[in-house]
Amino acid sequence: MRKKFLISTLLSVSMIVSSLSGIPRTVSAADQQIAQIATQADPAASELPPEENDPGYERLSGAYEPAAEENISGNTENETNSVSTRSSGTTDTSGFLSVNPAGSRLKGYASTVSSYTGKTYTHASDHDGLNIYNGIDVSYHQGNINWENVKAAGIDFAILRLGYRGYSNGSLVTDSKFAAYMQDAIAAGMPLGVYFWTEAINVDEAVQEAQYVVDKLAPYKTSITMPVVIDWELNSNSRHGGLSQETNTTICTAFCDLVKQNGYTPMIYANISDLNNNLDGVGLSQKYEIWVARYNNIVNNSTASFYGNYSMWQYSSSGSVNGISTKVDMNYWYTLGSPSSPVFSHGTTQGAIATATPTPDDIDSLDDVENLSAKSYSKKLVLSWDDVEDADGYQIYRKDSYNGSYKKVKQLADGDTTSWTNSGLSKNHEYYYKVRAFHKNSDKTVYSEYALITAATKASCQSGITKKNFVLYKKPLKSSAKLMTVKKGMPLEYVGVTYRKNGNKFHHFRYYVSSKVYDGYSRTRSGLTYYTQGITTAKLNLRKTAGTSGRLLTSIPKNTALPLLGTKRVKKATWYRVAFSTKKNTVITGYVSGSYINK
Structure with missing residues (x-):
């Protein structure tokens, strides 16, 4: 018991320090120390029944609903006024939701009534033109399932929990109902994917979990046409509590990359809060499928709280489906394809498609576009x-x-x-x-x-110096939370006029502080004295006076926007006087070489 208390205390302290700093941490010595302690086995842990060592026990058994408890207000602007009509969803015998009388694709802010919760859900406009399908995700908490009845009830796909890493001793455990669910669901013709509840605290453990999943799936590979998912969640027992955002993101990346290498479509499950704070959700969404957990529905869900792309939405944990005696998680899947012929933004499961013989010019991947x-x-x-x-x-x-x-x-x-x-x-x-x-x-x-x-679009690029305290907001919304108050005398880049679909406009600014960049918005452009803007083309020294003999004050990162306050010539070379913040609301004025400035 003393050992468990020590682990919990260390994790809690790490989380508090991380939240107070507000700065994502790399895999630090503190992270490594937490990882080392958390992986020490408690001899009594292996004696616990599976549900007590199961990190998903609290949520999957209905003890709490983290996605519902977020209570994120999101976009409080009444954007529904811009939508003249909405169609009520109807369900045909296959479970496909036809939300528009004229066709089968989503349009506008379409709304559907779930047959499994009795509630109305509004779909993000980012999914315009996509098909929408009903799905469930299940674990042993659902008990015995009649899969033929489930399919007859209109469920189009299912994501089965393959297993989890135990929170006490870090052991890998297969869900006790996985084999039975697989056999019966396959017999019923249900399109399937799987998920694994991660408690990995480093890349090695993430790879171990992914390999465990791949090995368990070997007998069923051709039956897995839906994604293979890493389920990233926090609860009171989490081993990975307190790790940095960068570490958590790297863990998800390692898991997904190995899954993809083995011919499956990787996906990441997390709630809105974790995607925005504990993971780099936006970055991950550029590489992998995202499955968002959010139970409090709002209009324009994707852009109001999560700015990445997602293709699956877990909208309730309280669904009622014929063939399942307990409440069950309900999901919508947005796609150009269908469960029988799946289409994903980041590649299709290899087991579901035929492969052609490669030609000498065939390649497996491309490098990313850089320096856009x-x-x-x-x-x-x-x-x-x-x-x-x-x-x-x-x-x-x-x-x-x-x-x-x-x-x-x-x-x-x-x-x-x-x-x-x-x-x-x-x-x-x-x-x-x-x-x-x-x-x-x-x-x-x-x-x-x-x-x-x-x-x-603007005639010239400009940066400015604030003439008085200047408030920046997190989002271009009338009701947005404040990002920060920038004090008088601080340098800001003026990016341009930001428009919303309803015609409202805001002004977009960037505040460069050391190696960080803060994007903020304002209703006004005034309040600054504007200057011609320069962009650093390399890491650049800021000196007290013009010339290489000037005292070094600090260095400025590449691609930083600076207000050019003045010009001096030293030995036929141009030097610009600029202002730069090394920390919030602290400014240093000095000179940089014009050879490394683009105007």
Whole structure:
């Protein structure tokens, strides 16, 4: 008992320190020490019955609902006013929800009534044009299941818990109902995926968990057409409580990469709070499928609280499904495909598709698009990036408003073309782009990950110095929470005018503090004295006086926007006087070499 108390105390202290700092930590010595202590086996732990050593016991047995308890207010703007009509969802015999009388695809902020909870749910506009299917996820807590009745009740797919890592001794455990569920669900013709509740505290354990899953799935590989999921959650017993966001994200990445290498589609399950705070949810969503847990439904769910992409939504833990005697988790899946012919944003499960014989020109992957930049003009933006080896071309997507949806605006069919001019744009308007490379194999097209950039049309790029205390808000919303108050005399980059779909506009600013960048919004552009903006093209020394003999004050990271306050010539070289914050609301003024500044 003393050992358990010590582990809990160390984890709690680590979590408190992390939350107070507000700064994501790398895999520090403290992380490693927590990991080492947490992995020491408690001799009594192996004697516990499975449900007591099960990290999911509290949530899966209904003891608590973390996603429901978040109570995130999200977008309180009444954006529903922009939607003239909404269709009520109806369920056909296959369980497919047809939310529009004219077709089977989602449109606008479509709403559906779940047959399994009796409640109405509104789907994010990011899923416009996609099919929507009903699914459940189950573990031994659901007891005996009549899978034929479940399928007849309109359930289109199921995600089965394969197992978990015990919170006491870190052992890997197979869910006691997994084999029976697999056999009976396959016999009933139910499309299946699996999930594993992680308690990994380092990359080695994440790889161990993924390999455990792959080994257990070997007899069923052709039957797994839905994703293989890492379930990342925190509860009172979690071994991974207190680890840094970077460490947690790396753990999920390691698990998903091994799953993908073995021919399955990887997916990450987490609630909104964990995706935004304990994981780099947005970054992970660019590489893997995301399954969001959120029980308090709001309009425009994806952009109001989670800015990454997701394809599955766990909307309730209290569903009632014929064939299951207990309450069960309910899910919506958004896709261009179907459970019998699945389509995922990040690749299809290999067991569900035929593979062609590779040709000498076939490749498995592409490097990511790097150094994406944008040059602003009054009515156009010029995008450029580094060429990607083996690329046959590039796809460019754009959204015109902060809470809008990306649409493909250009496909370049030449891998050597690494720039594109987007003309005919509105003045003083912020746009959002994502660019990826592609290569055409003999049997499929391979894509790189997306590179993202936000840029605004404006005649000149400007940074400013605040003339008084200046409040920045977290989101371009009238009711947004405050990000910070920037004191008088601090340098800010003015990014441009941000528009929402309802026509409301805000002003986007960036505050560079040491190596961090804070994105904030304001209703006004005034309150600053504006100067020509310079961007550092390398890590750059800031000196007290102009010239290389000037006393070194600090260094400024590459790609930092700076207000150019003045110019001096020293030995025929240009030096700019600039202002830079080494910490919040602290400014240092000095000179940088003009050779490493882009205006």
